[in-house]
Amino acid sequence: MPVAVITGGSKGLGRALAAALAGRGWDLVVSARTAEVLERSAEGLRGHGTRVVAVAGDVTDAGHRAALVAAAEGLGGLDLLVSNASVLGAEPLVRLDSQPLAGLRAALETNVVAALGLVQEALPLLRGSGAGTVIVISSEAAAEAYETWGGYGASKAALDQLAAVLAVEEPGLRVWAVDPGDMDTDLYEAAVPADGEVRPTPESVVPGFLRLLDRRPVSGRYAAPALLDRV
Ligand SMILES: NC(=O)c1ccc[n+]([C@@H]2O[C@H](COP(=O)([O-])OP(=O)(O)OC[C@H]3O[C@@H](n4cnc5c(N)ncnc54)[C@H](OP(=O)(O)O)[C@@H]3O)[C@@H](O)[C@H]2O)c1
Numbered sequence: 001m002p003v004a005v006i007t008g009g010s011k012g013l014g015r016a017l018a019a020a021l022a023g024r025g026w027d028l029v030v031s032a033r034t035a036e037v038l039e040r041s042a043e044g045l046r047g048h049g050t051r052v053v054a055v056a057g058d059v060t061d062a063g064h065r066a067a068l069v070a071a072a073e074g075l076g077g078l079d080l081l082v083s084n085a086s087v088l089g090a091e092p093l094v095r096l097d098s099q100p101l102a103g104l105r106a107a108l109e110t111n112v113v114a115a116l117g118l119v120q121e122a123l124p125l126l127r128g129s130g131a132g133t134v135i136v137i138s139s140e141a142a143a144e145a146y147e148t149w150g151g152y153g154a155s156k157a158a159l160d161q162l163a164a165v166l167a168v169e170e171p172g173l174r175v176w177a178v179d180p181g182d183m184d185t186d187l188y189e190a191a192v193p194a195d196g197e198v199r200p201t202p203e204s205v206v207p208g209f210l211r212l213l214d215r216r217p218v219s220g221r222y223a224a225p226a227l228l229d230r231v
Pocket of ligand 1: 007008012014033057058059083084087110137138140179181182183184185186187188
């Protein structure tokens with residue numbers, strides 16, 4: 001069975017994607033900082049009959065990243081790495097004139113530095129897979145200038161560029177930066193609390209990811225809602 005590592009797999013988009021892959025028979029390694037929530041979520045995934053290893057930890061910790069890849073190796077290898085765990089850098093989001101610099105550093109550390117660290121750790125296994133794939137979760141805030149989304153958006157723009165260069169340097173892999181569009185999750189609620197808007201569920205964007213995996217289009221950036229149409 002193919003093996004995926006999904007960071008931030010305890011809730012939101014990461015959990016929805018993990019559930020869909022488990023439903024297709026993938027073996028999974030899932031990660032998040034909050035051990036109880038992660039374990040509950042992993043238990044639900046095991047209901048699909050696949051092997052699920054839950055590794056609690058912070059992606060900014062090199063030891064945690066090594067443990068994720070070691071767990072994948074224990075399942076037989078690594079075919080898909082989904083770098084999904086992210087932080088906002090300010091909760092709620094604020095304009096750049098008051099963006100805490102420590103928050104921006106934290107966003108860069110989690111959303112960019114840790115994502116690259118995990119790729120570096122995972123590359124030997126991904127190169128050895130017949131269909132090695134990296135998905136990094138981007139955001140519309142990486143490409144558009146929305147008031148208050150500057151710090152987080154800058155980190156996602158940097159992540160997009162890492163993915164684009166990785167795709168050039170690793171032509172044997174597929175590397176997709178995917179903007180899932182706005183979703184009703186804890187992250188969005190923390191970014192813009194109680195704004196009264198109704199947003200799509202994370203589950204509703206998962207078919208776009210599955211289509212990417214099925215069709216394996218060229219490496220590049222794919223954005224919702226066109227995700228379902230473009231691939
Ligand atoms: N929601 C949206 O509208 C939206 C739009 C565009 C892009 N995105 C992107 O979609 C992805 C998923 O976000 P979501 O909306 O699904 O958020 P979410 O429901 O809040 O889930 C975030 C996940 O990441 C984990 N996490 C956060 N920081 C971590 C760290 N340092 N180390 C390990 N795990 C960590 C969280 O668990 P713990 O807190 O327990 O660690 C949780 O499992 C993110 O990359 C986000 O930027 C979201």
